[in-house]
Amino acid sequence: MYIIKIFFLIYFIQSPYDIIPTDAIKKITNNDNNSILIDVRTKEELDEIKIEGVINIDFYSNVFENDLLNLDRNKAYYLICRSGRRSGLATSFMRDNGFKEVYNIKGGMVEWQNSNLSLKIKKGHKL
Secondary structure, eight states: OHHHHHHHHHHHHHOOEEHHHHHHHHHHTTTTTTEEEEEEEEEEHHHHHOOOOOOOOOSSSHHHHHHHHHOOOOEEEEOSSSHHHHHHHHHHHHTTOOSSSSSEEETTTHHHHHOOOOOOOSSSOOO
């Protein structure tokens, strides 16, 4: 029973930096100049399905952490992956390194698609 409780707590506890996809898309589109959507999936995953205009920083890249640390700390970042695990880890890393506005899109692309959200939210993200 103890193991089941631990599993439940780990699996279902939401980070204060998690945001559901429907709220994320509103914030990204309403704050166009300051909001950046970063997909931390691999190129192969992006080839299957991706949000148009997303910036890709591959979680498994040798320069992943360095790429994140070189981002503008004055912008708001919304991170996504397939399920929310990798983007959650990246969100924590960025917060631990001085980024104030970083959010993990809870459930990742799986939840984005389940919510029937557009894959064309904005064009030409610029760092």
